[in-house]
Amino acid sequence: MRLERGIISSSQLTFLVAGYVQGSVMVVAITNIITKQYTWLVVLSGLAASIPLAMVYIALARKFPGKDLIQINRIVYGPYLGKLVSALYIWFFCSIAGFMLTYVGEIIKYYMMPETPKYAICILFACICAWTVRNGIEVLARTSVIFVMIIIFVILITFFLLLKDMQLTNFLPFFDLSLKDFIQGTHVMLTLPFSEIVVFLMVMPYVNKGVEAKKSVILGLIIGGVSILIDTVRNTAVLGVTSTIMVSPSIESVRLIDLAEIITRLEMLVITLLLIAMFIKVSVMYYGSVLGIARLFNLRSYRPLVLPIGSIIVSLSILSFTYLAQNVGFATGTGPFFTLTFEFSPVITLLIAKIRKLPK
Amino acid sequence: MKNRMGFILEIIICFMLILPISGCWSRHELNSLSFVVGVGLDKAEKPGEIQLTTQVVKPGELKSASAKNKSSGSGGNGTNAYWNIKRTGYVASKIIRDFSHESSHRLYFPHNQVLIIERKLAEEGIQKYIDTFIRDNETRFNVLIVVSEDRANEVLDVSPELEKLPAINIAKLVETQNVTSESPTVRLIDFIRRLMNKTTAPIAPLIRVTSDGNEKTVEVFGTAVFKHDKLVGELNKRETRGLLWVINKVKGGMIDVAVPSGDGTVSLEIMRAKSKMTPVIQDDTILIKLDIKAEGIINSQSGSEDITSPVHVASLEKELSAEIRKEIIAALKTAKDLNSDIFGFGESIYWKYPSEWKKLKMKWDEVFPDIEVALNIDTTLRSTGNISAPAVPAKE
Amino acid sequence: MAVIFLLTIAFVAIGLFEIPALVRNKHWRELAVFSVFFVLAFILALLQAADVKIPSPVKGMEYLFKDILKLSYY
Numbered sequence: 001m002r003l004e005r006g007i008i009s010s011s012q013l014t015f016l017v018a019g020y021v022q023g024s025v026m027v028v029a030i031t032n033i034i035t036k037q038y039t040w041l042v043v044l045s046g047l048a049a050s051i052p053l054a055m056v057y058i059a060l061a062r063k064f065p066g067k068d069l070i071q072i073n074r075i076v077y078g079p080y081l082g083k084l085v086s087a088l089y090i091w092f093f094c095s096i097a098g099f100m101l102t103y104v105g106e107i108i109k110y111y112m113m114p115e116t117p118k119y120a121i122c123i124l125f126a127c128i129c130a131w132t133v134r135n136g137i138e139v140l141a142r143t144s145v146i147f148v149m150i151i152i153f154v155i156l157i158t159f160f161l162l163l164k165d166m167q168l169t170n171f172l173p174f175f176d177l178s179l180k181d182f183i184q185g186t187h188v189m190l191t192l193p194f195s196e197i198v199v200f201l202m203v204m205p206y207v208n209k210g211v212e213a214k215k216s217v218i219l220g221l222i223i224g225g226v227s228i229l230i231d232t233v234r235n236t237a238v239l240g241v242t243s244t245i246m247v248s249p250s251i252e253s254v255r256l257i258d259l260a261e262i263i264t265r266l267e268m269l270v271i272t273l274l275l276i277a278m279f280i281k282v283s284v285m286y287y288g289s290v291l292g293i294a295r296l297f298n299l300r301s302y303r304p305l306v307l308p309i310g311s312i313i314v315s316l317s318i319l320s321f322t323y324l325a326q327n328v329g330f331a332t333g334t335g336p337f338f339t340l341t342f343e344f345s346p347v348i349t350l351l352i353a354k355i356r357k358l359p360k
Numbered sequence: 361m362k363n364r365m366g367f368i369l370e371i372i373i374c375f376m377l378i379l380p381i382s383g384c385w386s387r388h389e390l391n392s393l394s395f396v397v398g399v400g401l402d403k404a405e406k407p408g409e410i411q412l413t414t415q416v417v418k419p420g421e422l423k424s425a426s427a428k429n430k431s432s433g434s435g436g437n438g439t440n441a442y443w444n445i446k447r448t449g450y451v452a453s454k455i456i457r458d459f460s461h462e463s464s465h466r467l468y469f470p471h472n473q474v475l476i477i478e479r480k481l482a483e484e485g486i487q488k489y490i491d492t493f494i495r496d497n498e499t500r501f502n503v504l505i506v507v508s509e510d511r512a513n514e515v516l517d518v519s520p521e522l523e524k525l526p527a528i529n530i531a532k533l534v535e536t537q538n539v540t541s542e543s544p545t546v547r548l549i550d551f552i553r554r555l556m557n558k559t560t561a562p563i564a565p566l567i568r569v570t571s572d573g574n575e576k577t578v579e580v581f582g583t584a585v586f587k588h589d590k591l592v593g594e595l596n597k598r599e600t601r602g603l604l605w606v607i608n609k610v611k612g613g614m615i616d617v618a619v620p621s622g623d624g625t626v627s628l629e630i631m632r633a634k635s636k637m638t639p640v641i642q643d644d645t646i647l648i649k650l651d652i653k654a655e656g657i658i659n660s661q662s663g664s665e666d667i668t669s670p671v672h673v674a675s676l677e678k679e680l681s682a683e684i685r686k687e688i689i690a691a692l693k694t695a696k697d698l699n700s701d702i703f704g705f706g707e708s709i710y711w712k713y714p715s716e717w718k719k720l721k722m723k724w725d726e727v728f729p730d731i732e733v734a735l736n737i738d739t740t741l742r743s744t745g746n747i748s749a750p751a752v753p754a755k756e
Numbered sequence: 757m758a759v760i761f762l763l764t765i766a767f768v769a770i771g772l773f774e775i776p777a778l779v780r781n782k783h784w785r786e787l788a789v790f791s792v793f794f795v796l797a798f799i800l801a802l803l804q805a806a807d808v809k810i811p812s813p814v815k816g817m818e819y820l821f822k823d824i825l826k827l828s829y830y
Contacts, residue, residue, distance in 0.1 A: 057785050095813070111497060115657035241556050256502050256549065265470075272777055304774045304783075304790045307701060311770075311797035315804055320814045335822045367772070 002205075003178050003294055003332070005304050006138030010212040014220040016284070017145040021224025022151050023281030024193035025231050026250045027103060030328045032243050035185040037170060037325040039232045046189025047225035050232045052165055053195050053343065054060075054221055058214045060350045061204040063358075068348075069201040070295040076353050076355045085345070086296050092342045093199060093289035096323065098316035100169065101126060102198045104278045104313060106324045107248060111271060122314050126237045130310040133290060137206055140283055147276045148223070151262050155227050158266065159234045166237035171206070188332055191339040193228060194221065196281075198343050200202075247324060278295060286313060394465035395419075396468055397442070398527025400476040400512025401489055404448040410481060410489060411448045413513040414453040414467060415527045418443055422524055441524040444516050453492040469498040473531035475505045475548065476512040478720055482584065482591035487555065494552060501549040504534050507584040507591065509568035518569055518576045526578070531578055534565055538611035541604050541630070542597040543580045557587060559706030559724045561695075562586040563603070568593055583613075585700055593698040595691060602691030604682060606703045609633040614659065617679035619672075624663030628656045628741065639709045641716055648705055650688070652737045656680060658744045666749040673741050683739040688735060696729045698719065705731060772800050814824045 008016070026044065050106070064072050069089060074082035092269060105122040132140055173347050177185075200217065207213055235249040243249040254270045257263060290309050294302035321327045397707035398415035412718055420439045449455040459467055475493060477486055493499045508515045537543040543565040555563040566582045583595040583603065595603060604610045610633040615626050633656040639646045658676070661667060667676065695702050706724060710717040720727055771794065778787045803810055 008764065071781045111761040114497065169707075169711060170770055172713040176714040240551070240553050242456050244557070254499060255500055258502055293789070293793075297785070299786050299789060300783060301786065302776055304786050305793060307770045307774065308790065308793035308797040311767075312793065317814070318804060319800075319810055319812050321812070326814075330818065337821050337825075338817055369769075522797075 003291060003299075004206050006099055006136040007206055007208050008138055008203075009208045010216040012141035013200075013203075013207050014211065014216040014223070015145040015148045016141045016203075016280070017200065017220025018218050018223040018227075019110075019148045019151065019277065019280040020197065020200075021193050021221060022148065022227050023100070023227050023277040024196075025151075025155070025277055026107070026248055026270075027100075027331075028189065028193055028228055028232065029235065029246075029249045030184050030186050030247060030331055032246075033328075035177065036241070036244055037236050038182075038235060039185070040171075041177070041231060042182065042185035042189050043229050043232050045186045046194055047221070047229075048104045049186060050191050050194035050221065050223070051218060052124070053190075053347070054197060054217055055214070056347050056350055057198060057201055058217055059255065060346050060353070061201060061213065063350070063353060066205045068203075068205050068291065068295060069198075070292050072201070072324050072349065072353075076120070076349050076356070077337075083296065086292060089342060090289050090292040090296065092339075093285050094313055094316060095320075096196060097285035097289065097313045097340070098286065098320055099331075100278055101317040102138060102321055103303050103315065103324075103327060104274065104282070106327070107251075108271065108273060109322075111267070113311060119314070122317050123322075125188050125279070125282070126286075126310050126314045129279060130306050132283050133287045133310075134306045137287060140280070140287065144280050147280060148152040148261050151277055152223075152227060152342075153275055154269050155230055156269065158254050158257070159230055161259060161263065161266070162234055162238050162253060165256055168237065170237055170240040179237065183360050184332070185334075187336045187340070191343060192331065194225065195343040196285075196339070197221065199285055199347060201346065202291050203284070203290040266277065270339060276337055286310065289313075363737045369752050380595065383694065388466065388468070392602075393468040394463060395471045396469050397468050397471060397525055398474045398516050398530065399414075399472060400508075400516050401452070401476070401481055402478045402512045403481045403484075403485075405585060406448075409448050409450055410452065410455075411446055411513065412452055413444050413446045413516055414456075414459065415516050415525065416443045416445060416463070416465075416478050417441065417525060418468070442713070443475065445512055446512060450487050451468050451492075453496070455497050456492070469496070470500055474527050474534070475503050476508050476515055477505070479509050479566075479584070479591060481506055482507050482564075482586070484522070485588075485590045487589035488597070490548075493548065497695050501552075502547045504531050505548050505564050505673070506530060506534060507553050509566060513568065515569055515578060518578050520578070530567065530578060533567075537565065537580060538596075538609075539613075540601075541610040541613040542582075542601050544583055544600065544604060544609060549591075555586075557707060558721055559701050560704050561700035561702045562589070562684065563702055585695070585698055585699070585702055587700040592700055593694065595694055598687055599691040599694050600682075602687035602689070603695075603702055604635070605633065605654075605688050606635055606650060606691070608633070610654075615656075615680060615683050617676060617683055619661070619663055619665065619667060619681065620675045623665045624661060626661040626663075626676060627659045628666060628676065629659040629663040630744065631655045631657060637708045639705065639712055641709070641713055646705075646709065646720075646731045647734055648731060649734045650706070650736065651685065652688075652735070654684065654737070656737045656739060658708055658741060660745075661750055664750055666746045668748045673744075676740055677739045680739045680741070684737050684739070685735055688733075692733060699725060699728060701728055760802065761800075763801055763805050767794070767801070770794070 021114055028039070031039055031042060036045065048122050060072065064075065070086045073085045077085055101122050102126055105118040108121050109118050111118055197217065231250060234244050235253050238253040239246070246252050251267045251270050254267045255268050267285060286309070290302045291303055293309065321330070372556060394416045396414045397417055400413040402411040404411040418441055447458050447462070451725065454531045456467060481489070487566045515530070518526055519525055523529040523532065534543070534545055537545060540727050544563055546564050547751070551562050553563065554560045555649045563586065564584045565579050565580055566584045567578055569576055582597055584591055584602045585593045585595060601610065601613060612632060613630045614628065615628050617628060618625050627628055634653045638649040638743060658667070667673070701724070705728070706721065709720065774790060775787070778790065
């Protein structure tokens, strides 16, 4: 039974995944304190490690065509355990949406409007996401096409404008990273931007030709990963060792653009980029959780649930962290394990499905 | 029924949408802000206190003020386009807030051009004073940092000849130094990057107020050398150029060499310079190899001999290399005397030998004075200007 | 007080927006689930507006992962 009337084509899926991964283009800077100048290396290794995981998700979606994650859980784990696992997944989606929302609120509050209370920004942002989610996935996929172009354009422009301020010596020495830091960095990078595409298991049933999904998702993942890589390389090259102390190196490095005193103060571009990219991310997570609840309770349509779930997500976002350092501490300490359990479970689901020879 | 309800709801939503669009929570109207263009930090009388001077633009007076005015005189001939506010206190951020006791407008920092620190204050360590300029959201990282020999509020009071605002004058002055390359241009982010490094010493240009009779002007005259965040010494103009040769920041300059055959001096203008630093560690001795390539042109000669033959040009190039070598060795000597690594030797060792670096950085203070430097200078003179032989009667 | 008042108006507006359509189409199941989440969201928002200290779920997760399972980097 289709909960959603829209259909997205596979190229729209590519852009949706790319925009979703690019949503974390500024959040990945939290690993700077761990990996110092090697963040680009950790981005690459995280991307490489997440591709097999993405293939597992696609294989699972292919095994159960037309069914989303909740239904798959029900088939594989049985009615009662399946409901429990699905409820945990919905809790996961709501939490991540809340974390992203609080990050957006923090950055905009600190950099643009210091006196505005954070909840006002979060509520307004969530209203826009709610409106988009209410209109369905097709709207979101279509807008993400344009947004991804804008994001790539802005990232490339800021990269080229900062070429004269870059110092390649900021990347030396190569390979002075301890193994523990490398593994921690890769873990954070794997779970934070790249493998959150587990939410696309909810979106898969509405993709036009399910068999082409493999190419689209991997391509989208790579586009998003390369954007994050360019951004990270730019930050490390320009800021060097000072990027480890900064809250948001992307904004600070773009602040240094000063071309003949005419092209200055471009950090507004980067903040707009944050808004657009995070919008896609929060909307998709929001959509996943609303769809999940509707499927869990066997409803006919998910639309009435959008506003209450949105309010719960906003409350969660204000509740979770009081200031940004807590967010960063959680995201680098306990967060990777929390997200990894949910992102790794589809592997277990696939194994069990193979063993039980489902679907019959 | 549904249509009417939906209609009313739409009207209500439209009205509610007007509220956030019209203005935001943190709005600051333009005429309630005063733009800060320069900040100065001085030592105040009480120990531990600093005096903060901010130079604020008076936009209304910008048009009417002429460039040359007597400042802070009671009843001068014109009005200044700026206002210097001074306050004392213990912590910079509190003083900035205290300015609201005196100024009717809120200070707005994003247009700040220059951060001037008095020499006596810099000798005590400035990390605790500049933290607010790094951490606060409004102050930007490409503000220029300058150390002044005299008190900062005097420097900010000197009416410049070519500009209307002293702070902008100082900022442009520091940036124009690459014509002679005798003073570095240091932004706050460059300063912080050196500060955060364990071994590299931060540098900043040095300025002072010189008075020529009744006229006062601001002059840049060298580099201030820090160790961690305390000022320990200075480099004069010649040594500064030596430093800039090594850290690859020479962009121009004029060097005088004596003609080998004894017929006057020749001025050579540097067009381009590039330097490369390679550390070599061999059995506990550290050798730094410096490769410097410079390109120059002949700018003027005081003799009447024709020096543009290849033999002469080759000997001029040798003289130029010798001159550059002298400058660099002078800078090296002063740096070793002050025991602060302004060249970044430590960093280059870290880049190439990270494992040895871990052992070296603990005792860097003992290791640095023993570092040997091997110089390899390669100069090329590309052109002789508009004329080849000097404008003198041809020799018989 | 003003915030609580605004919150109530907002939630009443949400209700007015959604409930008539559900009742008219006799989607009782949807109405039930909607009401549950609506009440939950309302209570959560009210508690936050009234500055009641609600324990953050993040702390619960940190406790679970750090202390019980000992799975954490810090």
